[in-house]
Amino acid sequence: EVQLVQSGAEGKMPGESLRISCKGYGYSFSNYWIGWVRQMPGKGLEWMGTIYPGDSDTRYSPYFQGQVTISADQSTNTAYLQWGSLKASDTAMYYCARRWHDSEFFQYWGPGTQVTVSS
């Protein structure tokens, strides 16, 4: 059974750095693209970017390029989303999701990681 297990909720202050994780189980992690999707409070879904763990090829939404870094570690079957300097506007739920084979929709989703940034 495919499962994506995400790291726990985070409470941070503005300016702090953060890395959240998404660990894949039940499939060949290296061979499927993993995406990150933001959902701000009470709002819709926004695609941030997608990474292919096999070679770390990464595609970013232009709206998130330079704002976050997406990475993956094949040895631990884990994908990461990180910020160098958080802002209050980064407060949101962040989902990782596994892409379907060769199409860019998301077949499996993690439960989400709530990130709260507040002074």
Added chain:
Amino acid sequence: DIQMTQSPSTLSAFVGDRVTITCRASQSITTYLAWYQQKPGKAPQILIYKTSNLESGVPPRFSGSGSGTEFTLTISSLQPDDFATYYCQQYNSIPLTFGGGTKVEIK
């Protein structure tokens, strides 16, 4: 970017009603459209991909149609478990974009 516009944003319906949600793309996406269902406090779940293909395990009361710039998600007979928010997503081109969502409420 391709903009995805869903309508209505909120829909009130009775159990047993036939419900249709529309998703319009700002330019042609051929048939590269997916639909997701999201319940409060939960992650989205895929319902339909490539416009009309039902994901395994999704009840057949859900169906999708369309091409080009106009798409619909239809629930043939609304069930209590279907009250949720529905999102469309185009995957014709990067950046991937979602519609704003349609919340289906109990009437």
